[in-house]
Amino acid sequence: MQKRRFKSAPRVSKARRYTLVETIDRFFREATVKKGTRRTYRSNAKNWTTTFPRLHLDEVDRSILARFVSIRKDKGVTDTTIRRDIAFLGTVFSMAISWGWIDANPITALSKKFLKESPPRTRFLTRREFDRLYAAASETLKPQIVLAVETGMRKEELLGLTIDAIDLRRREIHLQETKTNSPRRVPLSDVAIATISDLIARPGRPPSRFLFCKPDGTRILCNKKGFRAACDRAAIVDFRFHDLRHTFASWWVQSGGDLYKLSRVLGHRTLQMSARYGHLRTDDLHEEMRKVETRRG
CATH class of the missing domain: 1.10.150.130 (Tyrosine recombinase, N-terminal domain)
Known part of the structure; x- marks a missing residue:
């Protein structure tokens, strides 16, 4: 078989x-x-x-x-x-x-408990520090610094800002591309409007769609080296360009600005992200202390 x-x-x-x-x-x-x-x-x-x-x-x-x-x-x-x-x-x-x-x-x-999350960074400039930094900055860097502390815009939003996104009549900037992918409108102060107008009308400015541009009209991609040099000349330590955004937020809160409206200007996803600056506003605490003293007396 x-x-x-x-x-x-x-x-x-x-x-x-x-x-x-x-x-x-x-x-x-x-x-x-x-x-x-x-x-x-x-x-x-x-x-x-x-x-x-x-x-x-x-x-x-x-x-x-x-x-x-x-x-x-x-x-x-x-x-x-x-x-x-x-x-x-x-x-x-x-x-x-x-x-x-x-x-x-x-x-x-993976458990990340053994990797500590750093507290949110809130380093900001005092008015005197800002004056020193402005004086030490180059002529190209000066308007970038001013607009950063006047608008709270992120560096990429600022350096990538186009002329057509600026509405001087309505006193605002319309940001279409943002970190959170949510378009937002940024109000402009008198100082910001004067700075933008000066940049656009500056003699010898090359034809460019970007507010901050090189002599050939292309956008400025990075200002890290120049900013670091300005900080060194101004004797300002532990400070990055993004901290100018913290400076805007801190000055806003110290001047009595509302946290919810601050979160809208900054484009924060949650109010909690803006709440980190809440400790800087103490006027209401002093007012409450005076009330307590009066009652106690």
Whole structure:
């Protein structure tokens, strides 16, 4: 009797393994993110790819994440920065899951309790400090500083501001592209209007759609070097351009401005984000103290 021959089962090819480097490369090719966010993500990505240049996606687990945290802390990196690096990787994994490159996101299983979140930064200038900074700034930087403290706009919103977004008759700026993706209108003070008008009418200004532009008409992308030099000349320490936004908010509150309306001007998603400046307004506390003293007396 002839033996029946059974065909062997076909070999199942193993699914391809993708490296972290090629995953991040594809992320930057396909992810839709703003320019400022993309620059931040590039920095986050470099921290991962230089630490683990040959790591595969399926190798990323709690032990790898713990090693990354230890390596970064040994280099003196703050907990807040490490949290952002980890959050970036979580975003990359989310996209990798949608591509079918990986099944689960290891970041969701990571406890970040051991990474302390820094309190919200509220560094702001006093009036005297602002005067020193203004005096030390270059002629190109001066109007940027003024508009930053007069409008509370973010640096990218300010440097990317176009002429057609400015309505001097209505005394406001219409921001279509913002960090929160929510268009908003920013009211203009007398000082802001005078500064904008001077910039537009400045002799020798090149034809440009941008309020702040280079001699060839293209927009100014970065002012970090010049701003840092101005701070050094003015002897102002621990201060960044974004802190001019904090300065606007702090001056607003100290002058009795409403927190809810401040949140609308700044474009905050929640009132809680603006509430960080609430401790700067003490007039109502002094008034209440006088009432208590009167009753007690």
